[in-house]
Amino acid sequence: MQAETALTFDIKPNQTPLAEADRLKAFESLGFGTLFSDHMAVIRWSSDKGWHSPEVTARAPFPIDPASSVLHYAQEIFEGMKAYRSADGRVVLFRPEENARRFNESARRMAMPELPEAAFLDAVEKLVRIDAKWIPEGEGSLYLRPFMFASETFLGVRPSKEYIFCVIASPVGPYFKGGAKPVKIWVSEHYTRAARGGTGAAKCGGNYAASLIAQAEAAENGCDQVVFLDAAEQRWVEELGGMNVFFVMEDGSIVTPPLGGTILPGITRKSLISLARDEGITVHEKPYSFEEWQADVASGKLREAFACGTAAVVAAIGTVKFSGGEFQIGGGETGPVTTRLRQALVSIQRGQSNDKHGWIRAISGI
Incomplete structure (x- = not known):
């Protein structure tokens, strides 16, 4: 496995974030995974460059070629984690190192490149930091979805030579409707x-x-x-x-x-x-x-x-x-x-x- 140099994220704040009044209105009826924050963190990988071009930028669609390998051979993995507001006002993550470790275990099984755990954690923290206002008060939390997919344009059956890692965030309420009932x-x-x-x-x-x-x-x-x-x-x-x-x-x-x-x-x-x-x-x-x-x-x-x-x-x-x-x-x-x-x-x-x-x-x- 090739050595990876430290990654420095380019921070590009969203110039048209959701208005605060609209965000607070949306918080009144939170579901699960239907509302998304203003930004996303992205890192790209290629066989010749390794991990490169890390950035935090406005959440937006990815341009995907119809022959992108993920669409045909399903090289894709993800994690699920949350950011919380603690009792003393801090913003905290729960065991994120375990998510970083498991992410790489999934990557190995799917013949995908491993992301340095420090880069995984840095991407997550930078996204939470810039979108901290999206963490609901009370029992809500900010659900974080780190994921990676094969992005090379080709139709041969082999591991891709290009990948995109991304983290998006979604403020959420209870997963099951009706709260904590059985x-x-x-x-x-x-x-x-x-x-x-x-x-x-x-x-x-x-x-x-x-x-x-x-x-x-x-x-x-x-x-x-x-x-x-x-x-x-x-x-x-x-x-x-x-x-x-x-x-x-x-x-x-x-x-x-x-x-x-x-x-x-x-x-x-x-x-x-x-x-x-x-x-x-x-x-x-x-x-x-x-x-x-x-x-x-x-x-x-x-x-x-x-x-x-x-x-x-x-x-x-x-x-x-x-x-x-x-x-x-x-x-x-x-x-x-x-x-x-x-x-x-x-x-x-x-x-x-x-x-x-x-x-x-x-x-x-x-």
Whole structure:
């Protein structure tokens, strides 16, 4: 891997930003991923120059040639992270180094160039700094989407020789409509998300594209999300369309499916495991079948279940539907362990409690 020199961003403020009155009006009805800030951070890569031309500029469309390789061979990866206003007024990121590391793991799997972690973090921080007014007050946050795609114009089947890395930002409210109430889950028995040796552990768009038909099936059955079983046996619970899953047992222990190449190594997942163990909770990362799930609910052995991810944070699972019927967990209410872990995580993210793990990164100059 070639050595990369330090990158210095060219800052080009948007000359026609959204008027403050219009921005504040839009903040009154925040959804998720529909409103975007004034700027974007961009870095380009080519096989002869390496990473070059870093800039923060007005958010605008990219000119894309019809033969750009991303449109044909789907070399594309992304991350999801958030900027928060902490209790003491600082603007903070939550474990951004983990996003930078995972971004490069995805890049390696997709035969794309690795971006120096310092450049990843610099791009994110510079965008947040220039668009800090886009961070909502209260329970809102600024969702950050770093992504990279192949931009070379060619139709040969090989890794691209040109890429664009970009970060955009979107002020957001709750991911699920209706707030933090338990969600309904559809168990997909016809579609799988990933197979061993595939791209399941990479955060690439193709994984999400493959999940959309199952998500549509979930919606048709009145559910908020879909949960996938393994591709080999169609038996073992893996993850939701965009979130990891946890099960709280009657003895107080927690079970979550193990990482093994087919499940995305979620940063929220990793953080919750640490927080649970801080409380003395035993966490088992082990296979858990759909048959066990049904039996444990029927016997009372399973007390709670929840999903987690950057967008939704932590969402209790209340109802599970599948082709053979449905069942409810914990009376359809959010359980105490789910509530406690969610609050512990959110309190750290928003600077409301002691960050003994050093997960918070404050952005200076705001």
